[in-house]
Amino acid sequence: MLFRYHEISTLPPLAWGARVDRGGDAALVFHGMFVETHSRGFIEGAWNDSFASLNFTAATIVAGTGGILEHDRVRFSTSTDRLGPLFSIVKDGSVYVSNSPAFVMTMSGEEPDDIYPFYDYDLLHIYRQGLYCPNGHLRLRSATRLGVHFSTIITVDERAAVRFDSHRLCELPRDYQTYKELLLEGTRKVLDNGADPARKRSYGPLASLSRGYDSTAATVLAKAAGCADAFTYIDDRCRDPKCDSGASNARFFLGMRCKVYSRWQYLALGSCPEAEFGYAAANSMVPLAAVEDQLPGRILILGDYGDTIWDPKAAKVSNQLSRPWVRHTHGLSPVEFRLRVAYLAFAPASIAARHNRIIHDIATSEAMRPWSVGGGYDRPIPRRIAEEAGLPRDRFGIDKVASSHSHLRDPSRFSEKGLNHYRRFVxxxxxxxxxxxxxxxxxxxxxxxxxxxxxxxxxxxxxxxxxxxxxxxxxxxxxxxxxxxxxxxxxxxxxxxxxxxxxxxxxxxxxx
Known part of the structure; x- marks a missing residue:
């Protein structure tokens, strides 16, 4: 089997869609201009090894998606941090796989059910299960189903038979220091991979920074790996618009450049940005649309997954990346925006997350007690990471605000153009x-x-x-x-x- 590539200039730069036919000798891959292609495989992403190795299906950290040939089969990889899922459809002896739900449905001639009201809830059902559900399904207008795959390797052989596997586990941390070293080394390797000059397009880091625990610690890790740029949000609808802004922390304590955006700036863009972020109405990241000027050619560093692995109560029970308590999905909303704007997304907190019980034991150990502040919002590991980088205790980790989100479930969260477009469609x-x-x-x-x-x-x-x-x-x-x-x-x-x-x-x- 071999890859037969077709670069389509009109596709979003990082989008790709593959088709494997039963009995065929080639996997057809239609892709945008910045998808890296090679006879052995293709990738829109970075991982914790050299770019030249192209061994991302054997990596323990993958930020992005792609496919590799192995003898008579193709192995498609999601991201390991659940920010880069894959979508599939099996139909008429062919398997279609893509990093875009819209692309895989367009390729296979399928459509969602216009009147089905539970897509958001069904996606959450799949997402909560973690590795217990590598092959979730959504109903479509026909009897065919849309496969939804997080943190999974999808293997398709020449008979169009499909199998699902997990990514390799990283080494086991023993204590806070070895865990921090895993985080630092993993972040550095991913950023080095993304910056490799041999790429069609190299990627530099950009951190999304609030005053919460997770984005603060993720930004500190990224800065140690060479990141110098960040952005943050203010909320003009709050009594204190700067309550969650990380600008002063970035500039005065971390020595980073930081650009400030309004959480509601997207409402004035005039381009109906909400339409790109509607896959997850309950957790839309449409405020990110205002940051488009900074995102092309970047690896966006996010605090995602910190609420699970750095919260000791959650880490204790989040086996196999499961999160049965979350009330909305994470990372699904900006899929189409990311592929068009052409940036990668990476959550350092996801590194070693499958060792959740060990990380829980580290966080609750006697050695970490000085960094435990008590209360319902207490995360000793990210607090220690940030304080060791010079951030004062009272500058972060006080309240959880989630200023990067905007739920698309009431008119005030839509621009006038976006709301009219949505209502007309419905x-x-x-x-x-x-x-x-x-x-x-x-x-x-x-x-x-x-x-x-x-x-x-x-x-x-x-x-x-x-x-x-x-x-x-x-x-x-x-x-x-x-x-x-x-x-x-x-x-x-x-x-x-x-x-x-x-x-x-x-x-x-x-x-x-």
Whole structure:
């Protein structure tokens, strides 16, 4: 088997879609201009080894997605930090795999179900299970299903048979120092890989910095690996707009350049930015649209996964990267934006995260007690990392604000153009749905929300192990999702429809 590449100038620069046909001798790969291609494999990402090695399926840290040939099979890799998922469709003897849901559906001729209201909740169900669910599924308009894959290696052989495996485990940390060394070395290697001049495009680091624990520690790790640039948000709708701004910490204590954006700046862009961020309405990262001027050619350093692995209560029970308590997905919302703008995303907190029990023991050890401040927001490991870098204790880790998010579930979170575009899409699509089917799904949504509000589900986060029963009844035995009103339950379909035109392939390529 071999790769047959087709670079399409109209595709987003980092997008790719592959097709493996049963009995075929080649895997067809359609890709944008900045996807790195080689006879052995392709990648839009960086990993903790040399770029020349192209051995990312054997790496323990991968920031991005790609595929490798191994004899008579292809191995497709997601990111290890859950920020770079893959999507697949098996249909008519072919397996389609892509780093974009819209691309894989366009390639295979599939569409989401216009009236199905639970995409956000179904994605959360898959996401919560971690490695217990390497092959989640979403319903589509036809009987075909959309595969959703986080932190997974997908193997497709010449018979179009599919298998799922985990990435390699890194070495086991023994104490705080060896764990910190793993974090520092892993971050440095990923950034060095991204900066390799042999690439079509090299990537320099840029940190997203708030005053929370996780982004602060991630920024400190990135700075130690050479990162000099950061950005932060202020919130004009808060009594104290700078309450979560990391600008002064970056400039005065870390010696970094830091640009400040308003959390609501995207509302004035005039370009309907919400349409690129609708895959996860309950945790949209659309404020990132205002940062587009800084992002091309960057590795974006994020604090994601710190809320799991650096919170001792969560780390104790997050086996196999599972998080049965989270109320929304992380990292899924900006998929289309990232592929178009052409940047990589990397969460240093995910390094060694599968050693969660060891990290919990380190965080709660006697040696870490000086960095434990008590209360509900207490994370000794990132506090120690930041304080050892010179940040005063009262400058971070006080309140959790989540200023980089904007839930797309009420009109105030949409720009005027975006809201009109979304409402027009929903009105047109639902007008084509037979009234009994429309009424059925609306009643289903109303009933589910009623049950969560009045009988089942929990508002609080219950830090418990993921069990088969938990995975079967995720929103009854643990925290219910952030509820989305009926009028805003169709942003997934809206984003797919809005993105389809950018993934149209020339007919000569489709049948190559």
């Amino acid at each position: 009105s047109q699509r639902h007008a084509e749905v037979p009234r009994p089917i429309y009424n059925y799904w609306r009643a289903r949504a109303r009933w589910r929300h009623y049950l969560w509000t009045n009988t089942n589900g929990h508002e609080d986060l219950r830090y418990v192990h993921s069990t088969p029963l938990q995975r079967h009844f995720p929103f009854i035995l643990n925290a219910k999702p952030i509820p989305i009103p009926w009028d805003y339950m169709f942003t997934f379909q809206w984003t797919v429809a809005s993105m389809r035109s950018r993934y149209a392939l020339p007919q000569v390529s489709v049948h190559a």
